[in-house]
Amino acid sequence: MEDYVIRPIAHIRTDLPEKFGVPRQAGIVEALEGRIVFEPEYRREEALRGIEGFSHIWLIWQFSKALREDWSPTVRPPRLGGNVRMGVFATRSPFRPNALGLSCVRLLGVETDPELGPVLRVAGADLVDGTPIFDIKPYVPYADCRPEAASGFAPDPGATLSVVYAPGTQERIPPEKRPALTGVLANDPRPRYQEDAARVYGLDFAGKNVKFTVDGETLTVIEVE
């Protein structure tokens, strides 16, 4: 068999420790910041020389929360309500023969951490905290940007929920993290369009548990623990 071994060069740190709440694609919640921490072997400033000339970078990563032994030729994209089966290669589903993810994120900058070496600060990631990253490449518009591309069943995500914070809840989130939380919630983290206004959901975000309900187009944060 023609097997190849790949090894993480880095892991990303984000405020979302579980799949629940992670945006369905990169770039949807720009306020969500992440930090890419290299493995010791790759903590080399030279390896990043010139990267700050690029505003966006690609991450190729492992769907580490979606590992399955088997693969299924079809999946049910949440975008289609979860009832229609599409070919796995016609989707960005995590359940694929090689569980590789691909995300274009904005590069905010390169920081040098005394312990961790060079760390990339990025915005708009759709990765769970701790996700292994196999490769980082610059986004090159003349090759990667195809404004004329037809997008099948996955048009712009469009409408979002209104997010309301019950009194006293927003104050429990650090101010610099509020836009990211609001962005995550506005994009409706519920699985497959559940419609139960009484149901209380719990989102783990930045070390807090954020409890909310959704009624129609309005999401209300009722508690932050």
Added chain:
Amino acid sequence: MEDYVIRPIAHIRTDLPEKFGVPRQAGIVEALEGRIVFEPEYRREEALRGIEGFSHIWLIWQFSKALREDWSPTVRPPRLGGNVRMGVFATRSPFRPNALGLSCVRLLGVETDPELGPVLRVAGADLVDGTPIFDIKPYVPYADCRPEAASGFAPDPGATLSVVYAPGTQERIPPEKRPALTGVLANDPRPRYQEDAARVYGLDFAGKNVKFTVDGETLTVIEVE
């Protein structure tokens, strides 16, 4: 160590059996067609259901002609004349810790081959014939298209060479393959801007060996064997 095993789902067939002549990025030579042939386990039409709604797809693949045991934190991009060292993660160089390639290609269609099963016809690939492919994903403009992206030291490739065919040479290339050959040559396959008008280069293309010289901005095909 945190190793992952990945296995090709397919291989691409193109008219370029060697690295020499392969465009430096996807989409540069649109006339270059390729066929993606799935491995027996993945020859399932359901796995492609819906893919024809997308005009472009991503390929994640192995730089199979560029395997090295070691990695170097810096590389010398041909775009910069081959003399300037850049960080490997600031380039699309094949010589990277995990030798993964990433290409956006145009999807021309899905054919069914009686022996090979469903085959994807694509345009604009920058892959050597026989390259292993690990994943195929739809190109989703709202997540993947960033027209505002700044592109560092890799702006649009821009100017190309004029291609002239010496009498009798063009006729040796099948008519449907001539635009692709002209496109490959116009993009200057020479390594690192060699300037020697007397030097004869040989390009393997579609089973022929194409001999050419370059003088200034003009490339002349002198023989096709």
